[in-house]
Amino acid sequence: MKILIIEDEKGLREVIQQSLEKEKFIVETAASFNDGLDKLGCYEYDCVVVDIMLPDGNGLDLVSEIKALHKKEAIIIISAKDSVDDKVKGLDIGADDYLSKPFHLAELHARIKSAIRRKSHNGDNLIHWNNITLSPEQRTVSVDNTELTLNRKEFDLLYYFITNPNRLINKTALAEYVWGDYIDQADNLDFVYSQIKNLRKKLKDAAAEIDIQAVYGIGYRMS
């Protein structure tokens, strides 16, 4: 899987690259609008992560260019602006997702993976992890082909873990993903813990081969 990151901020470019390479993605980077356009013209990618504010152009125009070239890349816009207008406009002209800075790396992974999955038309939209099979569209989970009933939040939690295997997941990122942006200011997020306890129990009862570990002070890691 090849990913192109078009971001002018060196530090951010580096961390995104490092993080995605750990996921076994092949990552290329571009620091400007023209650089990005050149690479898009020469190579094929599975996903393009593009910043809106670039020194020599607008990321939204780059999205239009990709669409004009009839390329099949999944496109994720990242922006420091968090503007509803930009988001609506970006999705209108064909971007697959919009993520406002600052974001957690786990969140970016989840977005990239789901964008790529939606783009691939091979019909197999199921995610497998050991004996667990998860269907994001149907929102169903089965363990050894036996269906497991999870509520909405438990499903979202499991989905987030499975799209970020072996990664350290910050509890804030998890809470924001499952409970929405407004929960982030709520106290100490300890309530996330009780939800994960329920999920662990259900998975264990179904004999799922999954291990969700708490990482002291930070959050969780699934392996």
Add this chain to the structure above:
Amino acid sequence: MKLQVYTLRYLLIALLGVIALWASLFYMVILEEVYDNIDDGLKNSKLLIIRKAKESPELLTNHESEINQFTIKPVPMGRYIARNSKDDDDDDDHQNVIYNDHKYMEYDDDYEPVRVLKTVFMASDGNPYELTITASMVEEDELMEDLMTALIALYIMLVVSIVIINYFILKKVWRSFYSLLDKLRHFKLGTGTAFTAPASPIDEFKVLGKELEALLKRNEATYASQKQFIENASHELQTPLAISINRLELFAENNTLTEEQMDAVGKITDTLSRLVKLNKSLLMLSKIENKQFPDETTVDFNELTTQVLSDFEDFASFKSVSLQIIQNEPLLFTMNKGLAVTLLSNLIKNAILHNRPDGTVSISLSEKQLTIRNSGSDKPLDPDFVFNRFARHSTNENSTGLGLAIVKSIITNYNLYIGYSFDEEHVFNITFP
């Protein structure tokens, strides 16, 4: 006190004094003139009577003549000489004694004021006689009374006409001033509309208007640049914050750290997350104030409240706080949906967060009211400060101190009203127009 009333009050007091002084001076002058007139008449009568007495001495014996208003009485010789050493017959004013007196009038059965002239003259028989002439002052007295009435009438008329003229002139003169005041009262900084002073024919008001325009323009510019600064600063902070958090995440992942080191990294991440929240809240505030949420739809608050409450269910049950919704009437209002969610979320989150174990949050909706009641500390909050930025009532380190400021900003943006009160429970009440 209104400017008009204030001016008129002093004008009336001043006028009263001036008119009173003027009237008394005028009265005295006229009185002097009237006495002078009567006295001249009396002196003239005296000359005529003395001449007549010299021609026909029988007048001297017929010494009392009521009809003619004069009496002649013989005077002992010595007294006359003692009083009059010089003997000049004519023009002897200093021999005259003139005074006011009262005399009984049969016709009126009353005493009427009279002017009396007393003098002594040498008759043709060589004896001194005292002559007393009286002149009725009834008419003159009435004149004085009339004069007084006229003066009072003049005063009242003057005052009334001055009040009326002043009222209309002041009204006209200050009209442009009042319209300026009215415009100023409705002017709000940061709305983007420039202040234009109303036209005025008066130079001073023109200057005032121009100065106000310039002053407010400068203020507006300062306000805008401050807002711009907050917004830019928040924007610029986003990327470095993102890099810091992401680098820390990678660092924790790439290295095998001890539990203590992990905890330290986790604490730094949490603090950075707090900074992100603060930054996002500041951006949110500037965006609301800049009216960057133009899309408006009819928001069904009953539905939205139920939805937001369900989002907080887990959080509430973790804090063992029970949530309750009382839907009396449907509440519909046209506003930006995202802002409506922010409004409700911030209020409900606060109600759960600042609650006690086994506490309650109850939300009731009626046609124009949304009320959120929650149990919590026994101490009421200060309603004057609760909506201020960074007005923190708890030392909760996860609170940005901007939640209620954002609420207030949304409320102001849509001309709603929010009030806080305390009766055993904390009550936030939003009134919709």
